[in-house]
Amino acid sequence: MARVARLSHQPPRPGGCRPPQPGKGRGAGSNASGRYEKEQREPIDDGWSGSTVDAGAFNGAENEDRNGPPPLKTDVTIEHPKKIITYNKSPYVGFDRSINPYRGCEHGCIYCFARPTHAYMGLSPGLDFESKLFAKPSAQHLLEKELSDKNYRPRVVAMGTNTDPYQPVERKFRIMRGILETFARFRHPVTILTKAHLVTRDLDILAPMAEQNLTRAMISITTRDGALARSMEPRASAPAKRFDAIKKLAGAGVDVGVMTGPMIPGLNDDEMEAILEDAADAGATFSAYTILRLPLEVSPLFQEWLETYAPNRAKRIMRHIRDMNGGRDYDPHWSRGGEVKSAYALLIGQRFAAARARLGFDADRPSLDLSQFRVPQTVSGQMELFE
Numbered sequence: 001m002a003r004v005a006r007l008s009h010q011p012p013r014p015g016g017c018r019p020p021q022p023g024k025g026r027g028a029g030s031n032a033s034g035r036y037e038k039e040q041r042e043p044i045d046d047g048w049s050g051s052t053v054d055a056g057a058f059n060g061a062e063n064e065d066r067n068g069p070p071p072l073k074t075d076v077t078i079e080h081p082k083k084i085i086t087y088n089k090s091p092y093v094g095f096d097r098s099i100n101p102y103r104g105c106e107h108g109c110i111y112c113f114a115r116p117t118h119a120y121m122g123l124s125p126g127l128d129f130e131s132k133l134f135a136k137p138s139a140q141h142l143l144e145k146e147l148s149d150k151n152y153r154p155r156v157v158a159m160g161t162n163t164d165p166y167q168p169v170e171r172k173f174r175i176m177r178g179i180l181e182t183f184a185r186f187r188h189p190v191t192i193l194t195k196a197h198l199v200t201r202d203l204d205i206l207a208p209m210a211e212q213n214l215t216r217a218m219i220s221i222t223t224r225d226g227a228l229a230r231s232m233e234p235r236a237s238a239p240a241k242r243f244d245a246i247k248k249l250a251g252a253g254v255d256v257g258v259m260t261g262p263m264i265p266g267l268n269d270d271e272m273e274a275i276l277e278d279a280a281d282a283g284a285t286f287s288a289y290t291i292l293r294l295p296l297e298v299s300p301l302f303q304e305w306l307e308t309y310a311p312n313r314a315k316r317i318m319r320h321i322r323d324m325n326g327g328r329d330y331d332p333h334w335s336r337g338g339e340v341k342s343a344y345a346l347l348i349g350q351r352f353a354a355a356r357a358r359l360g361f362d363a364d365r366p367s368l369d370l371s372q373f374r375v376p377q378t379v380s381g382q383m384e385l386f387e
Helices: 060-067 115-121 127-131 139-148 175-186 197-211 226-232 239-251 269-282 298-309 314-323 343-358 382-386
Strands: 075-078 085-087 097-099 132-135 157-159 190-194 215-220 256-263 286-291
Touching (some): 115 127, 115 298, 127 132, 157 175, 175 197, 190 197, 197 215, 197 239, 215 239, 226 298, 239 256, 239 269, 256 269, 269 286, 269 343, 286 343, 298 314, 314 343
Parallel strands (some): 075 132, 097 157, 190 215, 215 256, 256 286
Antiparallel strands (some): 085 097
């Protein structure tokens, strides 16, 4: 089982230089400027971050600075998009449309491939990505409008493909729940990928949709090790809670699978079979996996994290990743296009295929039903025409 070494237990690197340390409940240790910014920020250690002032020197509020700055708070900005369904023609994904209720993700997963999108907002893919969020409360209204368009043709909509729709702020905004209510009214098929136990809140919507073959869900589980998950995915549900989410979804009749990913060679890939087995025991009936991707700003952020939490394995892990990408930190044409070219990646794929077959995850399942889609009378007003 993978274990991690925390920075507080590690001596400073040569010259007193240590990798940036994430704040409590955060994944990234730095907040470098986005690639489109004219000015670039560089972190400088002023000596106060590790300050150990004598406990008797101050008291009360003044003593709050003894261990560095206070925890970074999450700030949410309301966004008013003109449309909510996003279409894509990517050859690397199995869907052509998706919805993202939020920009940024408070889960703070250090490996998140969506981090670079925050640069388009003039923000950092580092700490800004997980603390400066954008919510779209008009999503339910926009979805109703787009599904009602006479030119709309139904296809399965994927949720959770960029940022998690069930991240912590969803408890307050309930945007995802509104979206599901609309899909249920229109009898429109939808799939969900999430790391959050919060998905079980909406079983009253998902269970009837599943009975009509209109939905299925996948729970993403990267590790069974609570310590590793807490450092790598600081605000996502704990591994045990994710397995419980699978159990509750399956118990409610929702077809549920497990996403074992990302698999990080030399860090968590040794857990893949055990994760699949535990998921099967919880009620999962299908599975998938991904291997770590490090596009753009994700690579330096991930390497900072490696140097902090797994310094003895950092070089070996990055060597495996570069082998999988033709010598680069990330090359989608090499690692995702065509046949697998890396021996380690091929081995992971073979292990996954063997476990998948052994657990019965490779059985065929019917596609979600597109034929039931219709615009509700309360929206179309068709009944009034006959009256």
